[in-house]
Structures are given as structure tokens and as C-alpha cells.
Amino acid sequence: MSQNDLDQTARDILIGNDQGGYTVPTKGLYPYQWNWDSVFVARGFATFNPDRAWREIELLFEGQWRDGMVPHILFRKDDPSYFPGPSVWGTDGGPIPSSGHSQPPVAATIVRDLLELDSSDAAAGRAKGLFPKILHWHRWYMQYRDPDGLGVVAVIHPWESGRDNLPDWDDALRAVEVKDVEPYVRKDTSHVDPEMRPHKEDYDRYLSIVAACRKVGWDPEKVARTCPFFVADPGITFILLRACRDLLALAGKLGLKEHMAEIEGWISRLESGAARLWNPDLKAHVALDLRTGKLTDGVSSASFLAPYAGLSGPDVLPAVQDHFDRIGSKVRYLMPSYDPDHPKFEHLRYWRGPVWAMVNFMISRGLSEAGDAVRAERLRADTAALIQSGGFAEYFSPETAVAAGGGSFSWTAAIWLAWATPSHAEQAA
């Protein structure tokens, strides 16, 4: 397919997955509004329909809970093709039925992008409308996912990280007792090859965590104290740190200076906390189980997000680049979600190896901002090559380029339009 055809197909995917203001990640497998999917989708819409881009994020924040949390799934209508649906979650925190935890907070970063792409008063008005909601969400993260002020952000469920079956979660997940889980039928494996999805023993524990949080009424303070899974995630920590910097810039631009000191406080706390995630043997940021104090032992794609978070000093950037080059000589397409030299790497199983376009977009952006244009471009070119050969799949094998997971996938289409397409590079030149 030609580049122009691919650009058009990407737009058609976003339009086809649009449910009237919000976009599903893909039909069948994910039939609702997902949090970080929607925000990346907004970045794609911004390339041809700015109004629709703002709308996507505004509709996501319609589901914000009273305590500030923005759920990872909004169940705007019941759809039997997905499990677990609203009755399993049993939440009551906001105006729209939803799951009970959040997902990576990319909204501030993308809202800042939208405003940079469109400097009209109307755009500034929409950013101003979103600002207090994003601020409330970040405050919720700082309060309830870093309750001891360590400067690292925990996830209470692998799904909250967005990187569901990452090997980093294995030990903490195995420690979760399988409990209070009604007999259930998975739907994901009827849409997608089971070899590309998490195992049943993972799902048993995913549901046990949901049951444990349901028992404490999803009260965020009780969840932080009692949830059987509480693991500091370099992905969320770095994405939030980056998002706080963008929120600070937004506050400056929109004349909302009264919030700047609070946001600056979060930035310094997260900057110093990042050191806790540093595995000195590996020379990389990894996950930290806050219940056991144990660091994980593998490099994941989130380890490469340190520069995206603005952490690119001489103690970090060269190590990130060394891992990049080592992994880059091992696989044909970067960035695998887990280290191919690690025994738990699986090139096609969801977050245990495959390449994800939106992660590449974030890593590349950080490297480019740190002055590393060559590695940043390798990520863009690899992402483009994967899409050119496999289409707009959910994820791809870093070894064979095989397209995997769901097809006609919204965020892959969005990332193509916003960054990976050669026409974007031509326009930027």
C-alpha cells in the first residue's frame, strides 16, 4: 500500500472506530472507551479533525470519579463481547459505569500538543476546561498511588500500568491469593489467538485483585493499604513525571499560575523518587514491589522512558543508549516490550516481547529531546516499517514483524498519523 493510502486507511480506522465522540480501541476485543487509548487517538485526530481530538479527551474526563481518578475503561453501554464488564467491577465512584482503577496519565502531554498545534482562543478555552480535571487526576495519583511520598507511583493492578502481562508483574502477581472469583468465561481469547494473550493463571489473579478492591468499596486510601498488588511502575512514574512537566507548562501558558507551586512539588518528588527504581546491577529503571521491597530484574520498554520524563543526565542517558544498542542488534524491530536477552521474553505474547507503536512514539520523543536524533529516528523508521508490512495491528513481533492482537487498531492508526508516517516527517522537515 502506498504512503497516501496508508494515511487514508489510518484516518478511516479512527472514523470507523468512532462511537460518536469517543473511539473504541478496536471492535470486538475492546468495545468501550479506554483511557490512554483515547488520549493517543486524540493525537491522531488532531492531524485532520482538531475539534474531534478535543472531544475525545473531554468525553474521557466525563467519566472522572469524584476523588479525581480517571478510570481505565468507561462502560458507556453494555457489550457482551468483553469480559470483565461493569457488574464484575462493582464501582460507584463516578457518573459513568467504569472499571475501578486508572491507566497511564498521558492526557496533560497530549493536551499540550493539541494547544501547540492550534493556538486559537477556542483551543485555549478547551484546554482551560480540561486543566482542573487533569490537575485533580494528577493529585489523585500523587496521593493514593504514592501514599508514603516516596516519589514512585504504584499500580494496584497490572491493567493499571497498561502493560498487562509484563514479566515485571509475575512475582507480585503470583503472590496474590486466588479468592472470591466467580466462575467466568474469558472473551479476549475468542477474538485473538490465545498464544498472544495472558494465561488463565494471570486472569484468575487479575480478577482476585478486582474482588479485593471491590470489598473495600474501591476507597483509594483502603486500596493503597490493603490491595494484594502494589508495585511501583517505571512506566506510570515516568509518564506522570512527563505529564506534570507538561501540566506546568500549560499552567504557565493558560495563566493559571496559582497551581504552579503544587505541580513543581510533584515534579521534584518524582525526580528524586526515580532513583528508587534504578537497578544498579542492570543499569536500568525497573519495577519495585512496594509490599516486599524487591526490584525486578529485566529491562522493559518503560526503562527507555527516562529521557521522556526529562531524566537524561550522564548517570542515565548513556545506560539507556547502551541497552538500546544491545537490544537493537538483537531484534530487527525496536522496541520490544521486554528484553530479548531475558528468559521471560516471548516475541508474540502481548507485553512480554511485542513492539507497541505508542510506546515507540514516547521513547523516540524523549530521545529526540535529549539530543539523540539517530536513535529517535530508528524507532520511527522501525514503527513505520512494521505498519507498512503488517497494517494497523495492536502490536508486532520485534523479530518477524508479524502483526498480532487486534486489527484496525485505533492507537496504531493515530500514532501513524501523528508521527510514524513518512508524510509527517516530510511536513516537519
Ligand code: DGY
Ligand atoms: C484487556 O482486557 O486485556 C485490557 O488490556 C484490560 O485493560
